Amino acid sequence: MKWVLILGGLVLLIIIWLVIDFRLGRKKHLSVADSKETPILHGEFEIFTHGKELFHDYFSTIRGAKRHIHVLFYIVKDDAISQEFFALLKEKAREGIEVRLLLDRLGSWKIKKQVVAALREAGIQFAFSNRIKLPFPFYSAQVRNHRKISIIDGEIGYLGGYNIGKEYIDGDPLLSPWRDYHVRITGESVNFLQSIFLIDWNEYAGEELMGRPVYFPKLPKGVVRHRFIATEAGQLEENFIRLIRNAEHSILIGTPYFIPSAAIFTELLAVRRRGVSVTVIVPFTADHLLVQEASFRYLRRLLAAGAAVYQYKKGFYHAKTIVIDDKVCDIGTANFDRRSLFLNKEINCYIYDPALIERVKAVIEKDILDSEPLSLAELNKPNIGRSMKEGIAAAVSNFL
The missing domain is CATH 3.30.870.10 (Endonuclease Chain A)
Structure with a gap:
């Protein structure tokens, strides 16, 4: 029992240290982080x-x-x-x-x-x-x-x-x-x-x-x-929110990891309620532990709200894109996940050219043809192993 208490105490101290390290490190990072963006370029x-x-x-x-x-x-x-x-x-x-x-x-x-x-x-x-x-x-x-x-x-x-x-x-x-x-x-x-x-x-x-x-x-x-936005330490979230809020007809998201922030997910549900179509493409095969399970709780709610979700099956899908109303297309380095939103240095290009957006959409439509729709019924099937993984993934989703 004594050794159990000692071990438990050590684990608790490590957890406390990790939390303090992360919070103080993030505070310092936020104090020096600086987003950089361009006007419209050609x-x-x-x-x-x-x-x-x-x-x-x-x-x-x-x-x-x-x-x-x-x-x-x-x-x-x-x-x-x-x-x-x-x-x-x-x-x-x-x-x-x-x-x-x-x-x-x-x-x-x-x-x-x-x-x-x-x-x-x-x-x-x-x-x-x-x-x-x-x-x-x-x-x-x-x-x-x-x-x-x-x-x-x-x-x-x-x-x-x-x-x-x-x-x-x-x-x-x-x-x-x-x-x-x-x-x-x-x-x-x-x-x-x-x-x-x-x-x-x-x-x-x-x-x-x-x-x-x-x-x-x-x-x-x-x-x-087009224009560029280079971000780090949480600066990307507001850009994604602005894109989603401005949507009038359609939002298309392609990403290998769908782990949005609470604020972004709230906006996605809100635009879906006002009739904007939402389509998400994700991989069928995961390349990292738990990233797929971390996405399921969000995809489940999107499907229930009437969104379409496709799992790419012709290999591994690693693309990072957002298309809003065929008017703006984002192609860059950022995934649709919390690590890209709040931690990483990223750079994204926002394209406003109709002809180029049509070319990107043709690529995406081909990718949808190489995908299978994910259904709410499939995600809701009882699966103890998947449920356990989803619980673990939810706890560590900020770091996936």
Whole structure:
């Protein structure tokens, strides 16, 4: 009994420490967090939905770089495509091209010291972002740099859901084919992507480069009206709420993880009550423990309110998009979950061009055809194992 009490006391102390760590860490983060957004900009967009096509284009663009390559990823693994990526960056650095690579420390945990040393030896300037650090190690371990952006010569930008690893090019049999949305951007707005990279680079590499004109060439305008919003530490929630409130006819959400905040979910139910159609696409197969079970309590209530929910079955669905009334389309790095809403650094692109929105909708309609509708009856079937998982998921949903 004595040892049970001691063990129980230790567990209680750990829980208290975790709570204090998280709350104080979040308070400090909120005091320094700063969202950044643009006015309406004009550019040209190309959409990629398959990894092999994206990386063929992406690697080709890197090979053609003449001045500088700036890359920020959440995940880069130590597998064949990752090694091909590193080899390409080394080749460019040895040519005398400036290469800067910023990777999230936990997202890219497979990148070992030897790999980093080899990159630096080749002339690549490398840094990890969002390391676990004192005095709030638990909170800092939760805050990830989830932005996935690349800027080539200050003229071409990439943004979206793809990271670098074999699963993203259909190399993981459990998650293939991988379905995602990523965009290639040219035009004046590439300057903003460049500024976000340099801000993050300064924070984590300690090198201020924002004032250098070489990174910000004068760029032409394109035809696609859009704007960017870069967020962290809770700044994304209000943007999503504003999108949902403005809906008049339809809302379409595509996400691998549907774990909304209470405020966002309240707004979704409210617009559904006033007759706005709500459609949600999620994966049939989960890639992380409990994320699917965490979504069920929300999907159950949406279905009861008359929303449509589809589970994508032709591989794994990792796309992040919101389409409102065919008037605005959000494509970016943020999932529709609490981690993206309240913890991660994210960047989203809001598109207002009818022709491009129609192209995105055609992609989404194809994804719906490759999905099966989820029914309320199916979710309400007695299932003790699923119910237990849902209870656990609800308790830890902020960290999934």
